[in-house]
Amino acid sequence: MRNEWLSTCTLTMQGPVNRQDVVLKLTGSRSVMEAHLPTNPGPIASLTPCGGGQCASVCAECRVRLYAVCAALDRDEINELERITQHISLPAKTALFHAGDAAASVYTVTSGTLRLQRDLADGRRQVIGFAIPGDFIGLAMDDHFGFSADSLTPVNLCRFDRQAFARLAHEKHGLMGRLHDFASHELGLAQEHMVVLGRRRAEERVAAFLLRWRERMARLTGASATLALPMGRQDIADHLGLTIETVSRTLARWMREKVILDVPDGIRILDQARLEETVAG
Amino acid sequence: MRNEWLSTCTLTMQGPVNRQDVVLKLTGSRSVMEAHLPTNPGPIASLTPCGGGQCASVCAECRVRLYAVCAALDRDEINELERITQHISLPAKTALFHAGDAAASVYTVTSGTLRLQRDLADGRRQVIGFAIPGDFIGLAMDDHFGFSADSLTPVNLCRFDRQAFARLAHEKHGLMGRLHDFASHELGLAQEHMVVLGRRRAEERVAAFLLRWRERMARLTGASATLALPMGRQDIADHLGLTIETVSRTLARWMREKVILDVPDGIRILDQARLEETVAG
DNA sequence: ATCTCTCCATGATCTGGATCAAAATCCCCG
């Protein structure tokens, strides 16, 4: 009904097109302004292999090694893994891959934050999650990615050829076990998020998100008073199944009530107990 | 606010209490009537080990073996697995385990349907999914189950001691790989369900559910005109983040419009294309 | 400094689906 006109809308692009940039810019309807056009995936941003792909023993000094899947491997195996590894950097706000792309690679995040999302044809989107250092990207794929990945900040990743990585996982039992631990853990989190999306009120969703994000960041950087939020309000909304207005209003209310404090690029949680009560109901 | 009085409500039970039976039965508020009390988990229904736990080579004639995790094992390994297997039957509408229980066992479903759910303190519930023959239960657990499992129909399961099963998985590489495949696949489905819960309208949710359930049943029994729905309307609603009224109205409308046909214990899909259009938007 | 663009905040209004209510149907079980 409301989006019917979309079905007859055709645009022709000249030159290479990054799909992330192709949004309908029509005034008068905010939601349509943000609709991504279902173009063929264009070339993604060029990637910079670190040291020309020839970095020896970068892993040895990797800060996330003990959190990542790599922790399953001993020194020799790490070297073996490193042979199929490409260390790459991605600028902020750049696509790593798109939903539906052939999954040629899998990744471990070593720094920065990525947004993982699925898009519906009419522009609605669900942010599946945010990937942070130590996270493995590519657990839930067949031959094709089921979601898109975009950097929110500059990001560094280890890229592994998927076939080669799968071969290694089948040789090295510890690696497969570790992959399975990651997948099980992710599955548990996904199920928890289903409860949030299916049965929680707006305020509870935002509180649950802040507490969980704080937890994840604490694992990386240790407990910190301020909480960096590299994702925008719209991203939070799309993660929680809300609108940007609802997220904004909820945070604004908590700021008025001194539950949280606004700081540049994030917040500071002043009253964690209050957020926990909100989640507990 | 609305449920504040619950915080002062205390009931004392005499004799063993099956948590599934403990619901507040107060007229005047439907949602509270259905609230499960947070009692300590009582003893679950007694389980009947098939043949006193001494069934030799039951696996050989198992109808779901090729779909289940067991498919990863050769004849000798199957025998080894069978030594740590207990074949059990569960009557309909019976708890297998509760969220928070120590996860002593993991399971493969061989017949029947189970409902997997998480409950919030105030009675809201999210049905994580439904387990059918071939499904493995226990992928996403740490030491404790993150959700409850109840039979909707009579159910037969293979119960494995979790420690022993984990040990076997660490010895038999194929089994671990298969477990990981199951976990990745589940993760992909969970992510898809997030889109449904976060961004889809009521009608789209129900259509997506029917199509997906049909797909799963088709894998088991082959394509069939009628679709058995062992779960109730409330279960569907709690799976889709809707109310029973919305589910009921949506199905009723489709029946009026000859998209589906009411049959005992299920439906018949008359116009699959219509449902697919609904999901596609 | 000014322009532009993107993101965020906030008030006003609307609405899809929740809630409330009541009747109808189903399903055991004796």
Add this chain to the structure above:
DNA sequence: CGGGGATTTTGATCCAGATCATGGAGAGAT
């Protein structure tokens, strides 16, 4: 076959959060 609880259906009304509209604050660019 009939009584009583559980589940489902259907109608009326309500409301949390969506939608619409507008203004403001920052960050880059020139």
